[in-house]
Amino acid sequence: MAKKKLSERQKRMIEFIQDFWQDNGYPPTIREIGENCEISSTSVVNYNLNILEKNGYISRDGRVSRGIRLVTEPVVSERDSRLIPLAGRIFASQPVAMPDATSTFAPDEAISLTRELVGNEEGLFALQVQGDSMIDAMISDGDIVVMKPQITANNGDLVAVWLNDDTTTLKHFYKENGRVRLQPANPTMDPIFADPKNVQIQGKVMLVLRQYKV
Amino acid sequence: MAKKKLSERQKRMIEFIQDFWQDNGYPPTIREIGENCEISSTSVVNYNLNILEKNGYISRDGRVSRGIRLVTEPVVSERDSRLIPLAGRIFASQPVAMPDATSTFAPDEAISLTRELVGNEEGLFALQVQGDSMIDAMISDGDIVVMKPQITANNGDLVAVWLNDDTTTLKHFYKENGRVRLQPANPTMDPIFADPKNVQIQGKVMLVLRQYKV
Protein backbone atom coordinates (compact mmCIF):
# COMPACT_ATOMS: atom_id res chain seq x y z
CA MET A 1 0.00 0.00 0.00
CA ALA A 2 2.51 2.57 -1.04
CA LYS A 3 1.08 6.05 -0.89
CA LYS A 4 0.97 7.60 -4.30
CA LYS A 5 0.49 11.18 -5.29
CA LEU A 6 -3.02 12.50 -5.00
CA SER A 7 -4.87 14.73 -7.41
CA GLU A 8 -6.16 18.08 -6.24
CA ARG A 9 -9.63 16.68 -6.14
CA GLN A 10 -8.60 13.74 -4.06
CA LYS A 11 -6.73 15.91 -1.61
CA ARG A 12 -9.81 18.04 -1.27
CA MET A 13 -11.91 14.98 -0.62
CA ILE A 14 -9.63 13.74 2.12
CA GLU A 15 -9.65 17.15 3.70
CA PHE A 16 -13.40 17.37 3.54
CA ILE A 17 -13.84 13.93 5.03
CA GLN A 18 -11.58 14.91 7.90
CA ASP A 19 -13.38 18.16 8.56
CA PHE A 20 -16.81 16.60 8.21
CA TRP A 21 -15.93 13.84 10.58
CA GLN A 22 -14.50 16.35 12.99
CA ASP A 23 -17.62 18.49 12.87
CA ASN A 24 -20.31 15.84 12.89
CA GLY A 25 -18.88 12.78 14.52
CA TYR A 26 -19.65 10.61 11.52
CA PRO A 27 -18.32 10.43 7.98
CA PRO A 28 -20.03 12.09 5.03
CA THR A 29 -22.06 10.27 2.40
CA ILE A 30 -20.89 10.02 -1.16
CA ARG A 31 -23.32 12.70 -2.18
CA GLU A 32 -22.24 15.02 0.60
CA ILE A 33 -18.68 14.65 -0.56
CA GLY A 34 -19.77 15.38 -4.09
CA GLU A 35 -21.64 18.52 -3.17
CA ASN A 36 -18.82 19.94 -1.13
CA CYS A 37 -16.03 19.06 -3.54
CA GLU A 38 -18.04 20.19 -6.54
CA ILE A 39 -18.32 16.78 -8.09
CA SER A 40 -21.53 16.43 -9.99
CA SER A 41 -21.75 12.66 -10.11
CA THR A 42 -21.81 10.17 -7.32
CA SER A 43 -19.97 7.73 -9.51
CA VAL A 44 -16.99 10.02 -9.68
CA VAL A 45 -16.88 10.33 -5.94
CA ASN A 46 -17.09 6.58 -5.71
CA TYR A 47 -14.39 6.25 -8.33
CA ASN A 48 -12.00 8.47 -6.41
CA LEU A 49 -12.88 6.90 -3.10
CA ASN A 50 -11.83 3.57 -4.51
CA ILE A 51 -8.53 5.06 -5.57
CA LEU A 52 -8.02 6.56 -2.13
CA GLU A 53 -8.75 3.18 -0.60
CA LYS A 54 -6.39 1.34 -2.91
CA ASN A 55 -3.64 3.78 -2.00
CA GLY A 56 -4.23 3.34 1.68
CA TYR A 57 -5.67 6.69 2.61
CA ILE A 58 -9.08 5.46 3.65
CA SER A 59 -10.86 2.20 4.27
CA ARG A 60 -14.40 1.54 3.18
CA ASP A 61 -17.19 -0.68 4.37
CA GLY A 62 -19.04 -1.92 1.32
CA ARG A 63 -22.71 -1.15 0.95
CA VAL A 64 -22.75 0.68 4.27
CA SER A 65 -23.90 4.26 4.46
CA ARG A 66 -21.12 6.57 5.52
CA GLY A 67 -18.84 3.55 5.57
CA ILE A 68 -15.67 5.54 5.19
CA ARG A 69 -12.82 5.54 7.61
CA LEU A 70 -9.74 7.67 7.42
CA VAL A 71 -6.62 5.66 7.97
CA THR A 72 -4.14 8.01 9.47
CA GLU A 73 -1.96 7.17 12.34
CA PRO A 74 -3.22 4.42 14.59
CA VAL A 75 -6.42 5.86 15.89
CA VAL A 76 -6.21 7.24 19.36
CA SER A 77 -9.75 7.43 20.46
CA GLU A 78 -11.34 10.48 21.80
CA ARG A 79 -12.06 8.53 24.91
CA ASP A 80 -8.36 8.05 25.47
CA SER A 81 -7.89 11.67 26.40
CA ARG A 82 -9.07 13.25 29.57
CA LEU A 83 -8.85 16.62 31.14
CA ILE A 84 -7.19 16.98 34.50
CA PRO A 85 -7.87 20.17 36.39
CA LEU A 86 -4.89 22.27 37.24
CA ALA A 87 -5.84 22.92 40.81
CA GLY A 88 -3.14 25.39 41.63
CA ARG A 89 0.41 25.63 42.73
CA ILE A 90 2.29 23.79 45.37
CA PHE A 91 4.74 25.37 47.74
CA ALA A 92 6.85 23.71 50.32
CA SER A 93 5.43 25.97 52.96
CA GLN A 94 1.76 25.24 52.51
CA PRO A 95 -0.50 22.21 52.53
CA VAL A 96 -1.55 20.96 49.15
CA ALA A 97 -4.55 22.84 47.92
CA MET A 98 -7.04 20.14 47.19
CA PRO A 99 -9.38 20.87 44.35
CA ASP A 100 -12.92 21.73 45.22
CA ALA A 101 -15.00 18.94 43.81
CA THR A 102 -17.89 21.28 43.11
CA SER A 103 -15.90 23.98 41.43
CA THR A 104 -15.61 24.06 37.71
CA PHE A 105 -12.49 25.01 35.86
CA ALA A 106 -11.78 26.76 32.62
CA PRO A 107 -10.06 24.85 29.83
CA ASP A 108 -6.94 26.89 30.39
CA GLU A 109 -6.83 25.63 33.92
CA ALA A 110 -6.56 22.03 32.91
CA ILE A 111 -4.15 19.82 31.09
CA SER A 112 -5.16 16.99 28.84
CA LEU A 113 -3.39 13.69 29.04
CA THR A 114 -4.01 10.39 27.42
CA ARG A 115 -5.70 7.74 29.45
CA GLU A 116 -2.77 5.52 28.61
CA LEU A 117 -0.67 7.60 30.92
CA VAL A 118 -2.99 8.45 33.77
CA GLY A 119 -5.44 5.60 33.75
CA ASN A 120 -9.05 5.89 34.79
CA GLU A 121 -8.65 7.00 38.36
CA GLU A 122 -11.22 9.46 39.55
CA GLY A 123 -10.45 12.73 41.23
CA LEU A 124 -7.04 13.26 39.75
CA PHE A 125 -5.75 16.79 39.78
CA ALA A 126 -2.60 18.55 38.76
CA LEU A 127 -0.41 20.99 40.61
CA GLN A 128 2.35 23.15 39.33
CA VAL A 129 5.39 23.15 41.53
CA GLN A 130 6.71 26.51 42.54
CA GLY A 131 10.21 26.78 43.78
CA ASP A 132 12.98 24.28 44.05
CA SER A 133 11.91 22.86 47.36
CA MET A 134 11.05 19.53 45.77
CA ILE A 135 14.42 19.19 44.23
CA ASP A 136 15.17 16.23 46.43
CA ALA A 137 12.30 14.43 44.72
CA MET A 138 13.80 15.23 41.33
CA ILE A 139 11.09 17.74 40.75
CA SER A 140 12.03 21.25 39.79
CA ASP A 141 10.44 24.64 39.51
CA GLY A 142 7.58 24.70 37.03
CA ASP A 143 7.04 20.97 36.87
CA ILE A 144 3.52 19.69 36.84
CA VAL A 145 2.64 16.82 39.12
CA VAL A 146 -0.52 14.80 38.65
CA MET A 147 -1.81 13.56 41.95
CA LYS A 148 -4.41 11.17 43.16
CA PRO A 149 -5.99 12.19 46.43
CA GLN A 150 -5.64 9.65 49.19
CA ILE A 151 -4.82 9.63 52.86
CA THR A 152 -2.98 6.35 52.99
CA ALA A 153 -0.01 5.07 51.09
CA ASN A 154 1.85 1.91 50.35
CA ASN A 155 5.50 1.50 50.94
CA GLY A 156 7.45 3.06 48.15
CA ASP A 157 4.78 5.48 46.97
CA LEU A 158 5.81 9.02 46.23
CA VAL A 159 3.37 11.01 48.29
CA ALA A 160 2.69 14.58 49.22
CA VAL A 161 2.89 14.76 52.98
CA TRP A 162 2.07 17.55 55.35
CA LEU A 163 4.37 17.43 58.33
CA ASN A 164 3.55 18.99 61.66
CA ASP A 165 6.47 21.30 61.32
CA ASP A 166 4.37 23.11 58.75
CA THR A 167 5.93 22.00 55.54
CA THR A 168 4.69 20.02 52.58
CA THR A 169 7.12 17.80 50.76
CA LEU A 170 7.13 15.04 48.24
CA LYS A 171 8.83 11.96 49.54
CA HIS A 172 8.82 8.23 49.12
CA PHE A 173 6.79 6.70 51.88
CA TYR A 174 7.87 3.74 53.98
CA LYS A 175 6.24 2.56 57.16
CA GLU A 176 8.62 0.52 59.25
CA ASN A 177 8.90 -0.37 62.94
CA GLY A 178 6.00 1.84 63.88
CA ARG A 179 7.53 4.92 62.42
CA VAL A 180 7.47 6.56 59.04
CA ARG A 181 10.50 6.91 56.85
CA LEU A 182 10.31 9.61 54.25
CA GLN A 183 12.92 8.88 51.65
CA PRO A 184 13.97 11.54 49.17
CA ALA A 185 14.02 10.38 45.60
CA ASN A 186 17.49 11.68 45.21
CA PRO A 187 19.58 8.80 46.51
CA THR A 188 22.30 11.11 47.70
CA MET A 189 20.06 12.62 50.33
CA ASP A 190 19.21 11.21 53.68
CA PRO A 191 15.76 10.10 54.77
CA ILE A 192 13.56 11.78 57.33
CA PHE A 193 12.04 9.77 60.13
CA ALA A 194 8.79 10.88 61.66
CA ASP A 195 6.07 9.81 63.99
CA PRO A 196 3.04 8.54 62.02
CA LYS A 197 0.71 10.90 63.83
CA ASN A 198 2.73 13.84 62.66
CA VAL A 199 2.53 12.75 59.05
CA GLN A 200 -0.55 13.58 57.08
CA ILE A 201 -0.70 12.10 53.61
CA GLN A 202 -2.48 14.29 51.12
CA GLY A 203 -2.08 12.42 47.90
CA LYS A 204 0.03 10.20 45.79
CA VAL A 205 2.02 11.34 42.81
CA MET A 206 0.95 9.55 39.68
CA LEU A 207 2.98 11.41 37.11
CA VAL A 208 5.45 14.23 36.74
CA LEU A 209 5.60 16.37 33.68
CA ARG A 210 8.17 18.92 32.68
CA GLN A 211 7.83 21.05 29.60
CA TYR A 212 10.51 23.08 27.96
CA LYS A 213 9.79 26.18 26.02
CA VAL A 214 9.69 25.80 22.31
CA MET B 1 -31.52 19.03 30.44
CA ALA B 2 -31.14 17.29 33.72
CA LYS B 3 -30.04 13.73 33.30
CA LYS B 4 -32.73 11.35 34.39
CA LYS B 5 -32.50 7.69 35.17
CA LEU B 6 -32.16 5.39 32.22
CA SER B 7 -33.84 2.08 31.65
CA GLU B 8 -31.76 -1.04 31.19
CA ARG B 9 -32.52 -0.96 27.51
CA GLN B 10 -31.45 2.65 27.18
CA LYS B 11 -28.22 2.02 29.03
CA ARG B 12 -27.53 -0.83 26.69
CA MET B 13 -28.21 1.36 23.71
CA ILE B 14 -25.79 4.03 24.90
CA GLU B 15 -23.17 1.42 25.52
CA PHE B 16 -23.66 -0.11 22.11
CA ILE B 17 -23.48 3.24 20.38
CA GLN B 18 -20.21 3.96 22.15
CA ASP B 19 -18.70 0.62 21.26
CA PHE B 20 -19.93 0.75 17.69
CA TRP B 21 -18.56 4.21 17.21
CA GLN B 22 -15.30 3.11 18.74
CA ASP B 23 -15.04 0.11 16.47
CA ASN B 24 -16.22 1.56 13.19
CA GLY B 25 -15.58 5.27 13.31
CA TYR B 26 -19.21 6.07 12.63
CA PRO B 27 -22.42 5.69 14.57
CA PRO B 28 -24.82 2.78 14.07
CA THR B 29 -28.12 2.97 12.23
CA ILE B 30 -31.39 2.56 14.01
CA ARG B 31 -31.67 -0.99 12.76
CA GLU B 32 -28.17 -1.87 13.83
CA ILE B 33 -29.00 -0.65 17.30
CA GLY B 34 -32.17 -2.68 17.24
CA GLU B 35 -30.44 -5.89 16.22
CA ASN B 36 -27.75 -5.60 18.82
CA CYS B 37 -29.99 -4.55 21.68
CA GLU B 38 -32.63 -7.11 20.78
CA ILE B 39 -35.25 -4.60 19.85
CA SER B 40 -37.50 -5.93 17.15
CA SER B 41 -38.91 -2.68 15.88
CA THR B 42 -37.14 0.36 14.51
CA SER B 43 -39.82 2.53 15.99
CA VAL B 44 -38.87 1.44 19.48
CA VAL B 45 -35.28 2.30 18.86
CA ASN B 46 -36.35 5.66 17.53
CA TYR B 47 -38.62 6.12 20.51
CA ASN B 48 -35.81 5.51 22.97
CA LEU B 49 -33.34 7.57 21.01
CA ASN B 50 -35.68 10.52 21.32
CA ILE B 51 -35.81 9.99 25.04
CA LEU B 52 -32.05 9.82 25.22
CA GLU B 53 -31.82 13.02 23.26
CA LYS B 54 -34.35 14.81 25.45
CA ASN B 55 -32.36 13.81 28.51
CA GLY B 56 -29.13 15.06 27.07
CA TYR B 57 -27.28 11.83 26.45
CA ILE B 58 -27.10 12.08 22.70
CA SER B 59 -27.84 14.56 19.97
CA ARG B 60 -29.48 13.61 16.72
CA ASP B 61 -29.46 14.98 13.21
CA GLY B 62 -32.92 14.55 11.78
CA ARG B 63 -33.41 12.48 8.66
CA VAL B 64 -29.67 11.81 8.44
CA SER B 65 -28.40 8.28 8.35
CA ARG B 66 -26.33 7.47 11.39
CA GLY B 67 -27.07 10.99 12.63
CA ILE B 68 -26.37 10.18 16.25
CA ARG B 69 -23.80 11.87 18.38
CA LEU B 70 -22.87 10.99 21.92
CA VAL B 71 -22.63 14.01 24.15
CA THR B 72 -20.03 13.23 26.75
CA GLU B 73 -17.33 15.25 28.39
CA PRO B 74 -15.84 18.23 26.64
CA VAL B 75 -14.69 16.70 23.42
CA VAL B 76 -10.99 16.33 23.11
CA SER B 77 -10.55 15.68 19.49
CA GLU B 78 -8.74 12.69 18.20
CA ARG B 79 -6.51 15.03 16.32
CA ASP B 80 -5.37 16.45 19.62
CA SER B 81 -3.57 13.24 20.39
CA ARG B 82 -0.53 11.97 18.62
CA LEU B 83 1.70 8.99 18.89
CA ILE B 84 5.36 9.50 19.53
CA PRO B 85 7.59 6.54 18.80
CA LEU B 86 9.56 5.22 21.71
CA ALA B 87 12.83 4.94 19.88
CA GLY B 88 14.77 3.19 22.57
CA ARG B 89 16.74 3.82 25.66
CA ILE B 90 19.36 6.38 26.41
CA PHE B 91 22.54 5.70 28.32
CA ALA B 92 25.17 8.15 29.31
CA SER B 93 27.77 6.09 27.57
CA GLN B 94 26.28 5.99 24.12
CA PRO B 95 25.13 8.47 21.52
CA VAL B 96 21.40 8.96 21.30
CA ALA B 97 19.86 6.35 19.05
CA MET B 98 18.01 8.40 16.54
CA PRO B 99 14.88 6.79 15.19
CA ASP B 100 14.96 5.49 11.67
CA ALA B 101 12.52 7.62 9.78
CA THR B 102 11.58 4.73 7.53
CA SER B 103 11.06 2.19 10.24
CA THR B 104 7.63 1.57 11.59
CA PHE B 105 6.89 0.92 15.20
CA ALA B 106 4.38 -1.15 17.05
CA PRO B 107 1.75 0.58 19.18
CA ASP B 108 3.45 -0.69 22.30
CA GLU B 109 6.58 1.08 21.27
CA ALA B 110 4.99 4.48 21.31
CA ILE B 111 3.45 6.81 23.80
CA SER B 112 0.51 9.02 23.08
CA LEU B 113 0.47 12.60 24.20
CA THR B 114 -1.89 15.41 23.57
CA ARG B 115 -0.93 17.95 20.99
CA GLU B 116 -1.43 20.56 23.65
CA LEU B 117 1.71 19.32 25.30
CA VAL B 118 3.99 18.47 22.43
CA GLY B 119 2.76 20.72 19.67
CA ASN B 120 2.93 19.89 16.01
CA GLU B 121 6.63 19.43 15.55
CA GLU B 122 7.59 16.72 13.13
CA GLY B 123 10.02 13.95 13.88
CA LEU B 124 9.58 13.90 17.61
CA PHE B 125 10.63 10.74 19.35
CA ALA B 126 10.83 9.51 22.88
CA LEU B 127 13.61 7.87 24.79
CA GLN B 128 13.52 6.13 28.09
CA VAL B 129 16.37 7.06 30.35
CA GLN B 130 18.32 4.20 31.81
CA GLY B 131 20.46 4.81 34.83
CA ASP B 132 20.92 7.82 36.99
CA SER B 133 23.50 9.46 34.80
CA MET B 134 21.13 12.29 33.93
CA ILE B 135 20.47 13.07 37.53
CA ASP B 136 22.14 16.42 37.14
CA ALA B 137 19.42 17.33 34.66
CA MET B 138 16.77 16.36 37.17
CA ILE B 139 16.02 13.29 35.14
CA SER B 140 16.05 9.95 36.85
CA ASP B 141 16.04 6.31 35.92
CA GLY B 142 12.98 5.32 33.93
CA ASP B 143 11.96 8.80 32.91
CA ILE B 144 10.77 9.34 29.38
CA VAL B 145 12.15 12.29 27.48
CA VAL B 146 10.51 13.54 24.33
CA MET B 147 13.06 14.98 21.98
CA LYS B 148 13.07 16.98 18.83
CA PRO B 149 15.97 16.16 16.55
CA GLN B 150 18.16 19.10 15.70
CA ILE B 151 21.84 19.82 15.42
CA THR B 152 21.78 23.38 16.65
CA ALA B 153 20.48 24.91 19.81
CA ASN B 154 19.63 28.24 21.32
CA ASN B 155 21.04 29.45 24.56
CA GLY B 156 19.18 27.88 27.42
CA ASP B 157 17.88 24.85 25.58
CA LEU B 158 18.15 21.51 27.30
CA VAL B 159 19.88 19.42 24.70
CA ALA B 160 21.30 15.96 24.32
CA VAL B 161 24.94 16.42 23.46
CA TRP B 162 27.52 13.89 22.42
CA LEU B 163 30.92 14.90 23.74
CA ASN B 164 34.16 13.75 22.27
CA ASP B 165 35.05 12.05 25.48
CA ASP B 166 32.44 9.49 24.49
CA THR B 167 29.56 10.38 26.71
CA THR B 168 26.05 11.59 26.08
CA THR B 169 24.51 13.96 28.55
CA LEU B 170 21.57 16.25 28.87
CA LYS B 171 22.64 19.76 29.64
CA HIS B 172 21.50 23.30 29.22
CA PHE B 173 23.28 24.80 26.29
CA TYR B 174 24.96 28.19 26.27
CA LYS B 175 27.31 29.50 23.65
CA GLU B 176 29.50 32.26 24.99
CA ASN B 177 32.86 33.74 24.08
CA GLY B 178 33.48 31.17 21.40
CA ARG B 179 33.09 28.25 23.71
CA VAL B 180 30.21 26.15 24.85
CA ARG B 181 28.99 26.07 28.40
CA LEU B 182 26.99 23.04 29.37
CA GLN B 183 25.06 23.86 32.48
CA PRO B 184 23.52 21.12 34.57
CA ALA B 185 19.90 21.71 35.45
CA ASN B 186 20.69 21.06 39.04
CA PRO B 187 21.88 24.48 40.21
CA THR B 188 24.15 22.99 42.80
CA MET B 189 26.35 21.46 40.16
CA ASP B 190 29.06 23.19 38.19
CA PRO B 191 28.99 23.73 34.45
CA ILE B 192 31.19 22.04 31.90
CA PHE B 193 33.04 24.11 29.35
CA ALA B 194 33.88 22.65 25.99
CA ASP B 195 35.17 23.50 22.58
CA PRO B 196 32.28 23.83 20.11
CA LYS B 197 33.87 21.37 17.71
CA ASN B 198 33.88 18.73 20.41
CA VAL B 199 30.19 19.20 21.09
CA GLN B 200 27.70 17.48 18.87
CA ILE B 201 24.09 18.37 19.49
CA GLN B 202 21.71 15.54 18.84
CA GLY B 203 18.39 16.93 19.85
CA LYS B 204 16.50 19.18 22.13
CA VAL B 205 14.40 18.03 25.04
CA MET B 206 10.82 19.08 24.65
CA LEU B 207 9.27 17.31 27.56
CA VAL B 208 10.10 15.01 30.44
CA LEU B 209 7.66 12.50 31.77
CA ARG B 210 7.87 10.39 34.86
CA GLN B 211 5.29 7.80 35.73
CA TYR B 212 4.80 6.11 39.03
CA LYS B 213 3.39 2.67 39.37
CA VAL B 214 -0.22 2.46 40.29
Place this chain on the structure above:
DNA sequence: ATAATATCAGAACGACTGTTCGGCGTCAAG
Protein backbone atom coordinates in the same frame (compact mmCIF):
# COMPACT_ATOMS: atom_id res chain seq x y z
C1' DA C 1 -2.11 10.81 -35.45
C1' DT C 2 -3.84 6.87 -33.09
C1' DA C 3 -4.69 3.98 -29.35
C1' DA C 4 -4.83 3.20 -24.58
C1' DT C 5 -5.71 4.85 -20.21
C1' DA C 6 -7.48 7.91 -16.74
C1' DT C 7 -11.09 10.84 -15.26
C1' DC C 8 -15.63 12.36 -15.40
C1' DA C 9 -20.98 12.91 -16.16
C1' DG C 10 -25.61 11.26 -15.97
C1' DA C 11 -29.04 8.02 -15.05
C1' DA C 12 -31.07 4.22 -13.04
C1' DC C 13 -31.64 0.32 -9.68
C1' DG C 14 -32.15 -1.83 -5.45
C1' DA C 15 -31.14 -1.87 -0.90
C1' DC C 16 -30.85 0.91 3.26
C1' DT C 17 -32.63 4.25 6.52
C1' DG C 18 -35.39 7.53 9.25
C1' DT C 19 -40.03 8.43 10.07
C1' DT C 20 -44.79 7.73 10.99
C1' DC C 21 -49.00 5.42 12.15
C1' DG C 22 -52.24 2.16 14.26
C1' DG C 23 -52.48 -1.20 17.63
C1' DC C 24 -51.27 -4.10 21.99
C1' DG C 25 -50.24 -4.95 26.90
C1' DT C 26 -49.06 -3.08 31.57
C1' DC C 27 -49.65 -0.27 35.44
C1' DA C 28 -51.04 3.32 38.49
C1' DA C 29 -54.30 7.26 39.37
C1' DG C 30 -58.90 8.83 39.43
Place this chain on the structure above:
DNA sequence: CTTGACGCCGAACAGTCGTTCTGATATTAT
Protein backbone atom coordinates in the same frame (compact mmCIF):
# COMPACT_ATOMS: atom_id res chain seq x y z
C1' DC D 1 -63.89 0.13 35.95
C1' DT D 2 -62.11 3.71 33.22
C1' DT D 3 -58.52 6.55 31.76
C1' DG D 4 -54.17 7.91 30.38
C1' DA D 5 -49.25 7.44 30.30
C1' DC D 6 -45.68 4.46 29.10
C1' DG D 7 -43.13 1.09 26.56
C1' DC D 8 -43.44 -1.79 22.86
C1' DC D 9 -44.51 -4.13 18.19
C1' DG D 10 -45.26 -4.57 13.16
C1' DA D 11 -45.87 -2.51 8.89
C1' DA D 12 -45.52 0.76 5.46
C1' DC D 13 -43.76 4.98 3.07
C1' DA D 14 -40.64 8.13 1.08
C1' DG D 15 -36.36 9.77 0.77
C1' DT D 16 -31.37 8.53 1.13
C1' DC D 17 -27.45 5.96 -0.17
C1' DG D 18 -24.07 2.83 -2.41
C1' DT D 19 -23.54 0.69 -6.65
C1' DT D 20 -23.37 -0.07 -11.52
C1' DC D 21 -23.82 0.85 -16.40
C1' DT D 22 -23.22 3.63 -20.63
C1' DG D 23 -20.90 6.94 -22.66
C1' DA D 24 -18.18 11.37 -23.02
C1' DT D 25 -13.85 13.99 -22.45
C1' DA D 26 -9.08 14.57 -21.23
C1' DT D 27 -4.44 12.87 -20.76
C1' DT D 28 -0.66 10.09 -22.01
C1' DA D 29 1.92 6.65 -24.55
C1' DT D 30 3.21 4.66 -28.93
